[in-house]
Amino acid sequence: QSGDLAIVEDARGNILVRGLSTPVAGTEEEALHVFFEGDTNRHVAEHALNKGSTRSHVVFTIHVESRSRVESSEKVIFSKLHLVDLAGSERVKKTGTDGVMLREATYINKSLTFLEQVVVALGSKNREHVPYRQSKLTHMLKDSLGGNCKTVMIANIWPEAKMIEETTSTLRFATRMMRVSNEATVNVHLDPQLLLRKYERQIKDLKQELAMYDTLAGRSRVQREEYTPDEQRELEARVQRYVDGEVEAMEVPSLRAVHETFACFKRML
Numbered sequence: 001q002s003g004d005l006a007i008v009e010d011a012r013g014n015i016l017v018r019g020l021s022t023p024v025a026g027t028e029e030e031a032l033h034v035f036f037e038g039d040t041n042r043h044v045a046e047h048a049l050n051k052g053s054t055r056s057h058v059v060f061t062i063h064v065e066s067r068s069r070v071e072s073s074e075k076v077i078f079s080k081l082h083l084v085d086l087a088g089s090e091r092v093k094k095t096g097t098d099g100v101m102l103r104e105a106t107y108i109n110k111s112l113t114f115l116e117q118v119v120v121a122l123g124s125k126n127r128e129h130v131p132y133r134q135s136k137l138t139h140m141l142k143d144s145l146g147g148n149c150k151t152v153m154i155a156n157i158w159p160e161a162k163m164i165e166e167t168t169s170t171l172r173f174a175t176r177m178m179r180v181s182n183e184a185t186v187n188v189h190l191d192p193q194l195l196l197r198k199y200e201r202q203i204k205d206l207k208q209e210l211a212m213y214d215t216l217a218g219r220s221r222v223q224r225e226e227y228t229p230d231e232q233r234e235l236e237a238r239v240q241r242y243v244d245g246e247v248e249a250m251e252v253p254s255l256r257a258v259h260e261t262f263a264c265f266k267r268m269l
Contacts, residue, residue: 007139015143022063035060056104057111057137058085067191074194078187082144086112088156089169111135116173122146123179150184153177227260239264 006018025031038060059082066077087108114135121130122145132142143149155174157167227235239261242250252258 005136007136009142013143013147015140017140031062056108057087059083059137059140074191074198076189076191078189080144082141084141086115089166111137114138115141116176118145119173119176119180123176145180146182148184148187149182151177151180151182225256227256232260232264235260236264236267239268243268 005020008016008018010016023034025034038058042058043056062081062083064079064081066079067073068075089109089112114131115138117131117134118138121127130146132138132146138145145151153174155170157163157170159167235257238247238250241247250261252261
């Protein structure tokens with residue numbers, strides 16, 4: 001992990017975080033180890049209402065790739081799961097925070113405001129712009145809020161009369177989140193190397209099939225590669241004899257020969 005995390009989009013519109021470590025986990029045990037390791041990096045502190053208050057939002061992202069066990073399959077299905085723990089909105093008068101914790105509370109409340117603005121825009125039928133770039137949180141979650149995704153929100157409330165304002169605010173935000181509608185589709189990527197090998201096999205099979213047809217038709221082996229300079233000169237001489245009337249017909253044994261013969265006629269015009 002780097003202290004300066006830049007959020008960017010690739011050519012496909014996928015959100016990437018530069019400077020963030022992305023370890024590869026081959027098993028469930030390895031994935032859980034990374035998860036617990038990330039959990040230990042959380043910054044918590046105590047204030048008047050919570051002995052273990054989270055002082056920042058936490059985002060744990062899991063990238064999953066699924067490949068066929070058949071080596072010839074070039075399709076790769078990929079998915080991304082964001083587990084997001086949003087720090088709670090704080091009223092400074094109730095928490096009694098000051099100093100560093102006060103600044104943290106200000107940043108938390110500001111980012112939650114930006115998140116709510118994005119949710120309101122996504123839920124609006126006549127929206128013209130969604131302000132994803134207002135904060136790192138909303139920019140990072142762009143493809144998990146209004147993109148090709150399914151989003152589940154769990155709202156936590158404090159069931160006491162003295163917290164009615166916070167509870168109402170949380171439920172209002174959850175209601176706005178319910179208005180966001182997306183249609184998710186499977187993300188399929190074609191592995192270019194496997195795709196290349198597939199095309200090479202297909203070309204090889206087609207060449208063998210053409211050779212078999214030539215044999216069954218009683219034709220000598222027909223060349224299907226590009227013409228060499230010597231072959232081009234020989235063909236040009238045959239075309240010239242045909243144009244001059246020295247021969248009544250020209251044998252054109254393959255599509256390759258047809259293309260090259262037409263090219264000869266063009267050069268002669």
